[in-house]
Amino acid sequence: MYTAFDAYYRDIYGSRWEGLRTSLLEPAAATAYTEGLRAPYMLDRASILAARSLRLPAGGIILDACAAPGGKSLVIASVMGPNLRLLSNELSNERRRRLVKVLDEHLDAEQRCRVTVSGFDAAAQGRKRGEWGRFGGILLDAPCSSERHVIQNKKALEKWTPARPRFLAKRQWALLSASFLLLQRGGSLVYATCALSPEENDGVVSRLLKKYGEGLTPDEVDFDEGEKTQFGRILLPDLAGGMGPMYVARFRKC
Numbered sequence: 001m002y003t004a005f006d007a008y009y010r011d012i013y014g015s016r017w018e019g020l021r022t023s024l025l026e027p028a029a030a031t032a033y034t035e036g037l038r039a040p041y042m043l044d045r046a047s048i049l050a051a052r053s054l055r056l057p058a059g060g061i062i063l064d065a066c067a068a069p070g071g072k073s074l075v076i077a078s079v080m081g082p083n084l085r086l087l088s089n090e091l092s093n094e095r096r097r098r099l100v101k102v103l104d105e106h107l108d109a110e111q112r113c114r115v116t117v118s119g120f121d122a123a124a125q126g127r128k129r130g131e132w133g134r135f136g137g138i139l140l141d142a143p144c145s146s147e148r149h150v151i152q153n154k155k156a157l158e159k160w161t162p163a164r165p166r167f168l169a170k171r172q173w174a175l176l177s178a179s180f181l182l183l184q185r186g187g188s189l190v191y192a193t194c195a196l197s198p199e200e201n202d203g204v205v206s207r208l209l210k211k212y213g214e215g216l217t218p219d220e221v222d223f224d225e226g227e228k229t230q231f232g233r234i235l236l237p238d239l240a241g242g243m244g245p246m247y248v249a250r251f252r253k254c
Contacts, residue, residue: 005150005160009196020196020238024148029242033071036078037106043071046194046226046235046246050141051075053221053250055188057136059083065122065140065179068095070102072141077103077111087135089118123171126178137188138179142172142204144195148237148245165197172204180212180253188219189251194244196236198229201247205231208251219250 010017032040033048051072056062058081064073067088077086088103090096096119103115122140125131145165150156176191183189191208193200209216209231218231225243226235232249 003157003160004162005147005157008162009147012197016238020236021151023237023242024151024245026237026242028148029237033075033078035075036111037074038108039106041071041074041102041106044243044246046240046243047071047141048075049221049223049225049235050190050192050246050248051139052079053192053223053248054137054139054190055219055250055252056080056084057187060136060184061085061087061134062137063122063135063139063179063182064088065138065175066090066142067117068092068099070099070106072139073099073103073115074106076139077107077115080114082114084114084136086115087118088115089120089122091119091121093119122182123174123178126174126181132181133184135182135187136184138183139190139192140175140179141192142175142200144168144172144193144200145197146194147196148194165195165199168195169197169199169204172200173207176204176208177211180208180216183253185253187253189216189253190221190248191232191250192246192248194246196245201234201249202230202232205249215254217252217254219252221248221250 030042031045034040067073068090073088090099226233234247235244
């Protein structure tokens, strides 16, 4: 049975929606990430590409702004140099407990001592001038519509309305604009979502460029997989071997 959800995304993707919809109903293409970890961690390869997109400085502090369940923090921690520290932040208490468990189980003692877990609201943190310019790099994997989960959950699908992506885009904008303020000059900013809607992807980035365009330099991501969008790349499971959805855009603060 087709729903308002289908009508919304068919309007965006046209005839492609049928194949994309079918691919979203399949299990995500998970892979075992093992590099630099004491135990493998299963995650979508698209998530690995997103985390690896962050350009890491030689030292200082980087921020994973919405870190749970922890896969992207593991990827960053596994490759960061000895003079770099990672702040893995998660607002939700329940999700933060899961984040701590993932970090404890997969990082060795030396890695784990350089990763701190926090629980602040990253959007509100941007209103604190004392925090501006604190981080040498920021990964913002923002809360999003997560349509792959919605379409596989009958109750979530029944509750879905077009207001959901609009509401989430507002939250994403608050997080992204705050991330810009928290980032040091010269620092790398990666914005990622697992959303299908352009409103939550290029739409949010366009607001950042409109407000802070002179302070940002677009920095094209390093991977070729997926499809180019106006400001980034998107990996969709129908054309990316089951990976995604994952949208990634990268910038450097001037």
